[in-house]
Amino acid sequence: MSVKAFELVPAVERDLLMGDKARINVECLECCGKHLYVGTNDCFVHHFLLEEVPSPKGRIAYVAQKLQQKYLGLKKPVAELRAASALERLIVLCDGVLFLVDMATLETVPSATGSGGARIKGVTSFCMNGNPVNADPFCVEIAVISSRRRTVQVYTVFEDRVQLVKEVTTTEQPSVVSLDGYFLCLALASQYMILNYTTGASQDLFPYNSEERRPIVKRIGREEFLLAAPGGLGMFANAEGVSQRAPVNWSERVIGAAVCFPYVVALDQDFISIHSMLDQQLKQSLAFRDGHILQDFEGKVVLASTKAVYILVPLPLEQQIQDLLCGDRVEEALVLTEGAQPNIPRDRFQILHRRILQQAGFIQFGQLQFQEAQEYFRKGELDARELISLYPLLLPPTSSFTRCHPPLHPFADLNHLAQGDPGKVLRCKRFLISYLGTVRGTEASRVCREEVDTALLKLYAEQDHESLLDLLASDNTCLLADSAPWLEKHSKYFALGLLYRCNGQDSAALQLWIRVVDGELQDSTRPDLYEYIVDILTFCPDLDLVWRYSDWALKRDPKVGVQIFTKRSAGKDQSGQPKPDDVITYLEKHSHARLFYLEHLVLERRVQKEKFHSLLAVLYLEQVLSLLGGSRPPAPDQLSHARDRLQALLRESNLYRVQLLLDKMEGCDQLLLEQATLHGKLEDHGKALDILVHQLRDYGSAEAYCLWASSSSTSSSRQHLLHLLLDLYLDGGAGERAGDLEMAAVDLLNRHGDQFDAVRVLSVLPEGWSLQLLKPFLGRAVRASVHAGRTSRLALGLSRAENLQLLHDRLKERRKPILVSEKRGCHLCHNTFSCPDVVCLPGAVPVHTHCIAHRLSDSAPNTHADSAPDKHSTQNSNHT
């Protein structure tokens, strides 16, 4: 179907022109502002005032008032009329004569005396220059086809005279002419051509048989003409003879044509046809009987039948566009809109264009052409809420949005659009998801961020869309009040918790999630929700929240729950972190967790605090004791594991309260090893070794004890311990154990031969021992002794040499004078000397006496502190 682009409105009815005189016909027209001139075949010119009056329904009507009519006195038809309004003249062609008539009085203008006069004879046709070359506003240029063979003349017309500018001849007889600047566009007998009348350059356009069909040469703009072409085409040609616009397809018998942008209007005997220049399509066709004249004056298209005059009123562009849109002819509507851009003020065009694009988008949307719809929405910068509001319940009730008026589309809502087809509804929803995904975050959607995010959230929840969590994890503006019930409805509790958190309601989030973990609510989004909560508590800066919800977490799984405390930042800045003492108090009820936490403090973070070490040791011990004292014998690896932990702590820590633990182990002969260690910690090595050798009879452990207990101290203390052990072995007493102990002694000596004081050993060894037995020991002892002797001699030699060197230096220095003056500075404090009392450093460096005294007193404790601390002694000082 076509567009309604124009409306045919009567302007001058038959009564006003010729009444019932049948033989009188309209011959030509001129319209200038409100003035309409009509020439008839009885040589009259009628002058009307044409008033535009709005009629009901917003239409336009014309009322013509006859001002005058004038007989030109030639008894021939008035062939052509043209107004030169600046001159107040009508140029009239009648009976082959061209002359001037006053526009107001219609009196013929007499020729000015002397000059060439105000008439031209032998004229078959003429035209005005649409693009005058003469700058003088009080003259017009015309081109005239002369009845003399093959001649075209160009004249300048003044108020009362005409002046020939140029005469050119053509190869064939011209019949129609049009003039633009210097370019004549002519219809010759067999073709059209363009002729530059100043240069004489010509360009043939195309063949056309002017005798067969009436040629049309219509200037449509600067240096561009519209021509009737063979085959019923309307061809465009510019002054260079190039066709730059696609032709339109007219009927064969076109009488007149005009351009009323963006349309080409053509008249034949029965129809007015209207083609778009934008897509060359026929857009409208109006029946028009006895069509005779079609001309455009300043954009106004005037038509005449033989008896009456009409005006072709263009409908407002917007209405045309809306008509097209009503017919779902989106592309045409857009082409029309965009084609009209040059004729519409910029801002108005933008508003119009945007609206059309939006409407176009909804039309495509209604047809589920989502890709196209999205493109239109994007270009039309659609307010996303227009689209959201189509989907029931997606807009938050608090949104202030109201749909655009007049509406962009006829749909009440999605159900209306989809007519209950659930498949369609679903596709629309998927589209909205992708659409909102793309508009989200753009500048255009800034005003409706909340609505966009909330709608997305609802759609994601409803569609079980994976992006729900991404949305909530990112910066979003979802409205909590509106979204929460929706998420609950769709059992998206995890998501709801996230939303609470986005809104700073961590506590609500945790409460909700706890109910999910406890199985009160069902949402399988995160199977590891419990760990997730622990993680949140771990990194939660709000300690209130941590104290409030950790209890639950610890109850559920102490090992994981305790991470809330153990995985917290152990960095320098412990402000804002819970104090370990508070945590331990808090964990009182959760013994497992407390143990884990203490292990974390003592073993991982290596917190050097007696309380934690003692507590951990006590807890370890209690665990071992409870295993030992249990009714059923414990699994062996369970017990050994517990003891290993205890022993390791007892050995490695120096902070726990030894006596306390010893008291707790009192009388427990299953924990002799531990007791030995504790005695060791108390430096009671005799007791410790006694336990190991006599009670436990574990010689390996005894030997290991000696090494452990002396591991961080001097070799003399190790020697002391080894001797202690050796003595224990040797006075092992009688009985069958004596042999055992002797063997242990031999092994000890042989293994650590170099560590013993050999002389002392030899003095205590029983006489009866064979040399063979002690060979490894003796070998090592002798080698160690020789080595020590040689080392000492070497040291002695070196010391002597050094001493000699120093003596030599001293002698040298003594012989030199040492200069001290008030100008020299002390090397230590850099102040000058004020008295001769100085001390001289090696190298003849004088310094103040007080400076060197100061230096010595400063460095004395330093040198002491620098030397390696005696581990044993520090250990001891800490034991109280």
Added chain:
Amino acid sequence: MPEVSKMKKPDVKVVILGDTSVGKTSLLHRYTERKFRDTISTVGGAFYLKQWGPYNISIWDTAGREQFHGLGSMYCRGAAAIILTYDVTNWQSLAEIEERFLSLTDTANNDCIYAIVGNKADLTDPQAQLTVATDGLTDDQGEGGEQRMKLQVPPACPTPPASPASPSSLLKQVGHDEATALYGRILRYKGLDEKSSLPADRMCFETSAKTGYNVDALFETLFDLVLPSILRKRNENQWSPTVDLEDYREANGKRRGCC
């Protein structure tokens, strides 16, 4: 999608000439709409504006009618490229190029580029039977669907090598060398030196509007080649007569003086 460019004046003109039914309209349709339809009648001159980079290129299709009425040379006036089309299954259509259409191109620009295009290659060449996937759009292929062969498509090259004798190639009436020979004769007709002109194997195409084979390559090669012509034209016509209709108000104002 409607093109904003439809309102713009074209910078350059490309004209498709050739005998009736060789597939001129189908080629233009395939290129612009990415589709093939079995019957499209060419009403008036089909015309399409293509935005190519910053330029607007108008492509003019012609119908026998215009050529008959002598409008062909009007269409070609000012053309920067002319596509001379024949049908590979119809030897006469190649002959017609030389006999009827070549003279119409006299009005084209001096530096006009000529391409010789043998269309309907799908009927003779298995390679050209493969539907070219275009922008993920489905092609309405008509009855041709069953004929599709499972061949690897080599990247579109302007001149497909002649396929080995296969049953379908029996139909082929115009060989590639005949097209290149014609191209040489056209250069001579234009008085152009073969060495300084574009080489024949670059300017002779075999296409299929039906499958889309080589169609994009044809148009895009031409567009790239006419760019210098656009630039030249722009420089020449600083105050060119190519002014839009928007100017009509102003022009009228002048004419009427102080009305």
